[in-house]
Amino acid sequence: LAKTTQPISMDSYEGQEVNITCSHNNIATNDYITWYQQFPSQGPRFIIQGYKTKVTNEVASLFIPADRKSSTLSLPRVSLSDTAVYYCLVGGRDDKIIFGKGTRLHILP
């Protein structure tokens, strides 16, 4: 499973767009990139998954450059309720899901 590196923490303000970048230099050909969100004392929740280019859903967008060695989770117009830990994971869809330390996002009023 490819190792991922993401910032330990980030601060932003309500209404801003937040971009969290994840590095995964050793990503394999069959690996997908998946992001989870976790609130305190709750289980992680799936946000988005992609393989290449751009994926968008009702919650977020995921940008993946052609070399796939990094990815960026974009959260549009964040609110206080988006304060959480965000995990970037890389692996095949049949792989066991392994979490890193994640990025603590703190949204300020």
Next chain:
Amino acid sequence: ETGVTQSPTHLIKTRGQQVTLRCSSQSGHNTVSWYQQALGQGPQFIFQYYREEENGRGNFPPRFSGLQFPNYSSELNVNALELDDSALYLCASSTGSADTGELFFGEGSRLTVL
């Protein structure tokens, strides 16, 4: 659609005791994974069960064991509890297919070992 439920939500044990945590998987899911999450850390993979068989294990000692039942619910057993076992234990279910590999997590069982 019934989500993943875990019990108990909180419990306190002393060193050396044994604990059993329970998980009911989401309807239609045949795969259950267990994770341990210490305070301030990401979830650590313990093991996964697929159709009642262990299907992968993380770096945890044998005193961490599990079961999956025919209805796909699951148990995590931890023997000879140590202080470092204090953590949030998360159960996640999935379909076991390669569709998205998405895991659906329960709210967790918070274990405190004194």
